[in-house]
Amino acid sequence: MIDSKAKTLTPKNLIFALSTIHALFTFGALLFTIIVFMIADKVVLEFAKDKSIFVYIVPIVSMISYFGSNFFFNKQLANIVQSKSLKDKLGPYLKACVVRFTFLEGAAILSTIAYSLNNHIFYLVISLFLILYIFKLRPTKKKVMSDLKLTLADQQFFQKEHWQTK
Template identity: 45%
Template sequence: MSNAKTLTFKRILFSLSITHSAVTAGILLFILFIFITTNDLILGFPTGNTAFVYLVPLIAMIAYFGSNYYFQKKLAQIPKNNSLRKKVVHYQQTCMVRFAILDMATFFSAIVFMLRSNVFYLVISLLLLLYLIKLRPTKVRLIEDLALSKEDKLQLENEDRPL
């Protein structure tokens, strides 16, 4: 097998970290751009007849709780007797979907902030972004999330060894 095609734990974690960083940095730059270009910021709770005052927090809560539910449910479906390779690849896919769900909700609230200039929507975007940053993939988090056996943990000790 060629070196470029060899799947190692280190490469999977690196790939997941790059994806997470790109998603997080992209939405952060988008929020910063909107904030800098917004004139006449509105402080306080939104007033008026707008569905966004209900829709943005609702979507944020659905994204938060839904992504956690999805993540836990998908990880629980991984058979304990699967190979470490299958577990880690499944984890990677599940994390990417989780990041995408949170990113979409963050992006939505940032768009509403752009449209309404109300800081309420910016705060929701930033809270979702902070949570997304908190989910940064690490070796320790992966081991805890997958509840790996001692044998699997030992196999991970050599990160450059093919899975």
């Protein structure tokens, strides 16, 4: 018989998982952008030569992903904060963060692909700004506690190194 005990999500595990996922998203998009930039033959600076549909699609998708990810995250956060126990808040918070990172990384990769097709610096700049924003969203204990609006007892519990179930 296989022991299928699910590992409980603790504050320590949450911070580790969020940090790992965030690093993978950030450095994956950054590495992809650097590789595409290094492979590119030339860099185009003039808009007159670029008659691609990407001139319209990339900024629109980038803005939608920026505002949409923030809207989705805040909406999910409002639902999470209503939960009474800390244990019930951690899983949904992790999912909300992953979805937020995914929206932004998808737009950054689209912008990098548009750069690889057209070699226009405009797309590369958008991609780099999105990657910088993903980097800015780096999860910390303080940010997680602030986002979840923890009570004083939950904050003290969250600060403990090991989380014990009742």
